Amino acid sequence: MSSLASSHQIIVTGATSIVGRFLLPRLLEAGYEVHAASRKRNETPGTTGKLLWHQVDISCPEQLPKLNATVLVHLAPLWLLPPLLPILDSLGVKRLIGFGSTSLFSKADSADAGERQLAARFALVEEAIGSACGASEIDWTVLRPTLVYDCGRDKNITQIARFIHRYGFFPLLGNARGLRQPVHADDLAQACVMALSQPITFNKSYNLSGGETLTYRQMVEKIFGSLGKPARLVTIPAWMFRRGIEVLTLLPGKRSVNPEMATRMNVDLCFSHAAAARDFGFAPRPFLPVFTQWDDLQK
Template structure:
């Protein structure tokens, strides 16, 4: 962490659980402000049937607690952001994965109506939130859920992605057991390894989060989905 000496602000963008092992090395570095990213998966995957996902939630929880304790003991102001479904210009594991599937197979499977609500947030809006929070005392020692500027169903999200690609996509409705099997098979293909069958169980769930406190404190104004 030699690179931090002389800096007074740390913005941590890697998975949050990677930060606590480095905290002791920050002591005495002069850091007075830490902004870090967690995830709303902390809530949406807490009761997942996947042990891997539950372990991830446990790691996030512990990392948040460790960061807050470290900062409190050393009078360092912290802010934790928990984004929803993050997307960017082909560099994310969410919307980009759906887009890759549509381009490759020209169809997309859904369980039931696919009416679970989503609120994707653009990575650039998260970057702007960081910049607006750095010197803002209102954000000190607080956590924020950061969601996108538009709420849409999972089905509408898929259709929007297809339209953005200019690719015709047939929506196929399949039973949950078949979807879980398909996702298990898909996870063996390159580029889809992080998909788990548990994702099928969440297609029709509401996974939106209110971000009114971020609007109030940092004038957070996220864009509509796929609005560049």
């Protein structure tokens, strides 16, 4: 156990996120006194040690708990972090880790204006974090995951599994040969704990991809296998797929879906995690989806 872990309180914002589910137990095991901040209180089963929940809306920085914490892990959207930095500086925080996204790169040239804006937003936020933390002498690290999954709550792999579970097939655009590197939320939690006390990670950003590179088609085939179902893949022409997406956006809760999501089935979205492996031993698992909560697939 590092001296950092044994002698410091730690604040975790966005603690009820899919990464938070795995991170909180790991921090407690490492000896931290964990102060979990979220809009909704949510006890985490199976944890030991000192875990304290604070119900706050971090879009209002003044609601942050007044603690003597020197470490913050920010799991909420990265753009909510810069407004918190003056408060964190006043509390004496000297180390923080935030989670961004490789969308910073993959959506920068998207045909969809909203996706381009998202990529630009990530870039501006990272720049703002570096500038503000430099002025406050806070050592920061930004971790950028690729396709995050946890086989239950994620909006990527679980959404595909839910469609397969309901309809028994999955539509693909063309050959769906675009490469993917799904990364498990628990591997991201472990990466966070490993990087916290490593000075070599200070004031840097890291791409975190999964331990296996496979095509979109192969990824979907593995999801079929994890559900115990034969892979029934329906290849659909581009024009029909786009029309289907346009119709889907008319349904409640589906307005965020856009045709670019389909087009990317044939685009490589790969990012090396070699720097993270070198600096703090990041070693993610291969893609092995396991669904144990069938109720999650009924939603």
